[in-house]
Amino acid sequence: MHRPTPLxxxxxxxxxxxLTGTAHAAPKKISGYGTLGVTNGKPGGTYTLPLGxxxxxxxxxxxxxxxxGLVSQQxxxxxxxxxxxxxxxxxxxxxxxxxxxxxxxxxxxxxQGVKWSDGQTFDADDVVFTYRNIIMNxxxxxxxxxxxxxxxKQIEISRVNQYTVKFDLPRPSPAxxxxxxxxxxxxxxxxxxxxxxxxxxxxxxxxxxTNAPESDVVGTGPFKLSxxxxxxxxxxxxxPNHWKVDAAGxxxxxxxxxxxxxxxxxxxxxxxxxxxxLDQLNIxxxxxxxxxxxxxxxxxxxxxxxxALFGSPxxxxxxxxxxxxxxxxxxxxxxxxxxxxxxxxxxRIIDTVxxxxxxxxxxxxxxxxxxxxxxxxPQLGSFxxxxxxxxxxxxxxxxxxxxxxxxxxxxKPLEFDLTYGTDSSTYPxxxxxxxxxxxxxxxxxxxxxxxxxxxxxxxxxxxxEMILHAFGDQPDPELRKPIWQPGGxxxxxxxxxxxxxxxxxxxxxxxxxxxxxxxxxxxxxxTTTNVGERxxxxxxxxxxxxxxxxxxxxxxPENIGAVSNKYGNYVYNLxxxxxxxxxxxxxxx
Amino acid sequence: MLSYTIRRILGMIPTxxxxxxxxxxxxxxQPGSFLDQYLEDPRVTKETVQSITRQLGLDQPLWVQYLTWxxxxxxxxxxxxxxxxxxxxSSLIWERLGWTVFLALLTLxxxxxxxxxxxxxxxxxxxxxxxxxxxxxGYVSLATPDFLVALLLIALVLKWGGSNVGGLFSPQFIxxxxxxxxxxxxxxxxxxxxxxxxxxxVAGLMRQMRASMLDVVGQDYVRTARAKGLAERRVLWxxxxxxxxxxxxxxAGLSLPxxxxxxxxxSIVLNLPTIGPFLYxxxxxxxxxxxxxxxLFSALLLLIGNLLSDLALAWADPRxxxx
Numbered sequence: 001m002h003r004p005t006p007l008x009x010x011x012x013x014x015x016x017x018x019l020t021g022t023a024h025a026a027p028k029k030i031s032g033y034g035t036l037g038v039t040n041g042k043p044g045g046t047y048t049l050p051l052g053x054x055x056x057x058x059x060x061x062x063x064x065x066x067x068x069g070l071v072s073q074q075x076x077x078x079x080x081x082x083x084x085x086x087x088x089x090x091x092x093x094x095x096x097x098x099x100x101x102x103x104x105x106x107x108x109x110x111x112q113g114v115k116w117s118d119g120q121t122f123d124a125d126d127v128v129f130t131y132r133n134i135i136m137n138x139x140x141x142x143x144x145x146x147x148x149x150x151x152x153k154q155i156e157i158s159r160v161n162q163y164t165v166k167f168d169l170p171r172p173s174p175a176x177x178x179x180x181x182x183x184x185x186x187x188x189x190x191x192x193x194x195x196x197x198x199x200x201x202x203x204x205x206x207x208x209x210t211n212a213p214e215s216d217v218v219g220t221g222p223f224k225l226s227x228x229x230x231x232x233x234x235x236x237x238x239x240p241n242h243w244k245v246d247a248a249g250x251x252x253x254x255x256x257x258x259x260x261x262x263x264x265x266x267x268x269x270x271x272x273x274x275x276x277x278l279d280q281l282n283i284x285x286x287x288x289x290x291x292x293x294x295x296x297x298x299x300x301x302x303x304x305x306x307x308a309l310f311g312s313p314x315x316x317x318x319x320x321x322x323x324x325x326x327x328x329x330x331x332x333x334x335x336x337x338x339x340x341x342x343x344x345x346x347x348r349i350i351d352t353v354x355x356x357x358x359x360x361x362x363x364x365x366x367x368x369x370x371x372x373x374x375x376x377x378p379q380l381g382s383f384x385x386x387x388x389x390x391x392x393x394x395x396x397x398x399x400x401x402x403x404x405x406x407x408x409x410x411x412k413p414l415e416f417d418l419t420y421g422t423d424s425s426t427y428p429x430x431x432x433x434x435x436x437x438x439x440x441x442x443x444x445x446x447x448x449x450x451x452x453x454x455x456x457x458x459x460x461x462x463x464x465e466m467i468l469h470a471f472g473d474q475p476d477p478e479l480r481k482p483i484w485q486p487g488g489x490x491x492x493x494x495x496x497x498x499x500x501x502x503x504x505x506x507x508x509x510x511x512x513x514x515x516x517x518x519x520x521x522x523x524x525x526x527t528t529t530n531v532g533e534r535x536x537x538x539x540x541x542x543x544x545x546x547x548x549x550x551x552x553x554x555x556x557p558e559n560i561g562a563v564s565n566k567y568g569n570y571v572y573n574l575x576x577x578x579x580x581x582x583x584x585x586x587x588x589x
Numbered sequence: 590m591l592s593y594t595i596r597r598i599l600g601m602i603p604t605x606x607x608x609x610x611x612x613x614x615x616x617x618x619q620p621g622s623f624l625d626q627y628l629e630d631p632r633v634t635k636e637t638v639q640s641i642t643r644q645l646g647l648d649q650p651l652w653v654q655y656l657t658w659x660x661x662x663x664x665x666x667x668x669x670x671x672x673x674x675x676x677x678x679s680s681l682i683w684e685r686l687g688w689t690v691f692l693a694l695l696t697l698x699x700x701x702x703x704x705x706x707x708x709x710x711x712x713x714x715x716x717x718x719x720x721x722x723x724x725x726x727g728y729v730s731l732a733t734p735d736f737l738v739a740l741l742l743i744a745l746v747l748k749w750g751g752s753n754v755g756g757l758f759s760p761q762f763i764x765x766x767x768x769x770x771x772x773x774x775x776x777x778x779x780x781x782x783x784x785x786x787x788x789x790x791v792a793g794l795m796r797q798m799r800a801s802m803l804d805v806v807g808q809d810y811v812r813t814a815r816a817k818g819l820a821e822r823r824v825l826w827x828x829x830x831x832x833x834x835x836x837x838x839x840x841a842g843l844s845l846p847x848x849x850x851x852x853x854x855x856s857i858v859l860n861l862p863t864i865g866p867f868l869y870x871x872x873x874x875x876x877x878x879x880x881x882x883x884x885l886f887s888a889l890l891l892l893i894g895n896l897l898s899d900l901a902l903a904w905a906d907p908r909x910x911x912x
Contacts, residue, residue, distance in 0.1 A: 048760055053870070056673050056674045056675065057674065057675050062675060063673070063674075063675065064626060064627055138636060138637060138640060139640055139644070141627070141637070141641055141644075143637075145634075145637070146634040146636075146637070202640070202644050205644070205675055206675055209674070209675055209676045210674060210676065211676065211680065211684070227764045229763055229764050230684045230685060230862065231684075231685060231862030231867075232756065232757075232758075232763045232764075232862050233760065233763040233764060235764055259760060261756070261760055261763075262860075262862075263755065263756075263860050264857050264860065264866060265857050265858055265860065267740075267858070268743075268754075268755050268857075268858060268859070268860050271743050271747060271754040271755060272754055272755060272860075274747055274754075275746075275747060275751065275752040275753075275754045276752055277752055277754070277759065277760050451873075453625070453626070453873070454620075454621055454625065456625070457621055457622075457625040489634070489635070501635065
């Protein structure tokens with residue numbers, strides 16, 4: 001008897017598929033995460049995670065809410081997702097994509113045979129519906145309409161056939177693919193809240209309130225909603241229609257249930273974790289020693305450290321537009337910012353504030369981000385109070401008053417407020433260290449504490465002199481353009497550059513030469529399709545950043561997570577990063 | 590009595606109106622806005638913030654916002670709309686009211702059942718060692734904040750290897766149907782909030798009861814009752830305690846608003862699904878209609894509590910008459 005060879009079998013399958021026309025494309029096989037310690041698991045089990053507060057809605061694009069994001073991440077998928085190890089984009093709900101027309105047309109072939117958790121077929125109509133009515137809808141509170149306008153012109157999405165969609169861009173935009181991680185929503189459930197279904201554009205925000213029936217919330221993700229008890233718990237169960245399998249062909253997710261316990265207080269979360277009611281917890285550097293010593297003493301969990309790309313590196317910024325013109329003049333002087341960097345004791349902050357669980361920061365790009373990071377470590381300088389003092393002397397701030405504080409040219413002492421968040425586990429300690437080190441070079445810092453949640457609005461109001469704040473790193477600098485491009489909406493340390501209306505040209509005349517350079521780099525990189533050229537541009541930006549210090553980055557904290565020994569395949573998960581979801585792989589041993 | 594009650598109820602209306610104006614002003618005097626959280630997200634443009642401002646009616650002058658809100662309450666019983674949750678305020682409050690009322694009544698009951706006898710005991714046995722110990726315990730628990738007691742209890746339970754360190758149920762029982770096991774699990778969790786929240790009440794009530802009992806036992810009518818040869822038990826319970834308990838009735842009425850704001854921190858630390866943390870969040874986020882409704886509700890409870898305790902006093906104290 002002669003058996004068909006594997007090759008013949010594959011050909012046969014392909015031919016049948018081609019003949020019947022409704023090819024059931026293979027589910028996506030998740031493999032190659034051996035470096036992350038991922039192995040083949042077994043189905044079953046319940047996994048419990050903490051949630052900082054009750055989700056405000058069940059509709060991801062209706063509210064900006066981290067807790068809803070954490071839940072939504074398990075319920076929905078995007079066209080593309082991140083590789084968990086390399087952060088490279090790879091197909092998800094789209095099976096493949098092609099770029100044509102000089103980088104202006106993106107065509108996505110959708111994975112066939114994907115079903116919503118209620119059994120309906122997922123196809124191009126859902127994708128077009130989601131982008132047109134929700135993501136590009138300026139009235140959707142957590143939509144992303146701005147990213148779908150390039151130079152004031154709208155990106156168009158159209159349906160090519162049942163399993164193909166096409167985006168037409170007004171100009172090339174290499175970072176566009178990153179937007180394709182957005183969660184796709186079911187048209188058959190949301191049509192009635194959309195403009196297409198006859199509602200007002202803003203009505204979409206009212207879809208799926210927290211008291212919506214669980215069966216209404218339908219997704220393609222690994223889990224589906226089973227129960228929501230206000231203020232206490234959100235329960236998800238396995239979506240039997242999910243489209244991923246592991247290396248051995250077992251359908252994912254492994255877990256039967258995923259539970260989120262709503263626990264507001266971080267200390268209460270730790271207590272619940274120690275009591276065994278939570279299976280995984282992200283912790284801070286300050287909590288590390290306590291939990292690690294418990295682990296060493298034989299507690300049934302592991303504390304894991306990882307250098308990750310995401311996460312917010314703190315920085316200090318000086319207000320170039322400070323109310324006091326003498327201070328504004330000093331702050332805008334690059335010699336001052338460089339001198340003060342010498343008085344910034346990064347090592348001490350890493351040791352005492354983060355318990356050593358942090359490393360030196362990059363300039364706008366995390367050092368682990370191999371694709372874009374340029375080594376700017378030499379520009380970070382070293383902590384040297386004498387040299388910092390000499391540098392301040394050299395810029396003409398030599399004379400001091402009787403208290404040892406340097407005097408500004410107008411005779412007033414060099415004294416300013418440092419605004420920081422009092423309710424953070426790291427800012428208060430950091431602010432104190434900065435205050436004491438700056439005093440050593442004759443600069444008096446007064447601490448001004450506010451709620452961390454008010455830092456950004458205070459920054460943007462312009463009512464501050466020096467501020468301690470943090471912005472997250474992202475895989476592609478283009479995604480952080482509003483922060484790092486001079487005149488951008490979040491470039492708040494030099495607010496006078498911002499245009500009156502978003503999208504207008506910023507005030508180029510007021511920019512320093514280096515700011516103009518950075519501005520041009522971001523504009524150029526946004527349309528450059530050649531990867532090498534983009535990399536060269538962003539390398540130049542990072543060097544300009546490091547030399548001119550629009551803000552002074554302090555440290556890049558490590559990510560620390562604790563996980564119960566009962567589970568396998570743990571991969572650190574910062575929180576809501578669309579397209580980055582390792583929970584699918586977790587299994588109960 | 591009926592006309593008195595009606596007059597009192599009518600009198601509440603202007604008071605509540607005044608309170609609502611004060612609350613609205615105070616909330617709007619707070620710096621920042623509900624939209625601050627949107628600024629943090631690089632996805633959100635100025636145009637989006639403007640359109641949300643318009644959607645929420647925050648671009649209207651303050652007095653228009655206030656009058657629209659008031660009109661909704663008076664004409665449709667509509668208490669407005671939660672910015673944060675995108676749902677009517679009243680349905681959100683109802684969702685959380687059940688456990689709040691349950692916990693508040695239970696702690697009230699527990700603290701009364703413990704405090705009143707202790708107060709009587711310490712008043713009647715003033716100079717004994719046991720009284721001194723009880724008084725000392727009273728002072729200490731009065732001085733210890735409820736959330737601290739909660740944290741201590743959690744630490745103890747963890748040390749003993751327990752898993753009931755917060756919430757009202759173990760995770761697996763939260764959305765399970767009611768059963769004997771679920772009730773048992775509830776009881777296993779309930780003692781921590783009972784002690785943490787109830788203890789402070791016990792100490793205060795006990796001191797109050799002791800003081801008014803001391804006041805009463807020296808009164809003429811108690812001595813007269815004794816002189817008439819009534820049994821000591823009867824003198825004590827019928828004459829002394831019944832009169833001594835009057836001030837406590839007023840106190841009970843005043844404790845109604847603590848349903849909402851009394852145990853915010855303990856509720857956060859113990860992870861209790863009550864209204865307190867909800868009020869706290871709405872104030873932080875400037876979710877103004879939720880905050881105002883809760884504050885107004887709290888004021889209403891205070892007025893109702895006052896009325897109820899006045900009525901109860903009239904019933905308990907023959908000297909109080911309204912006619």
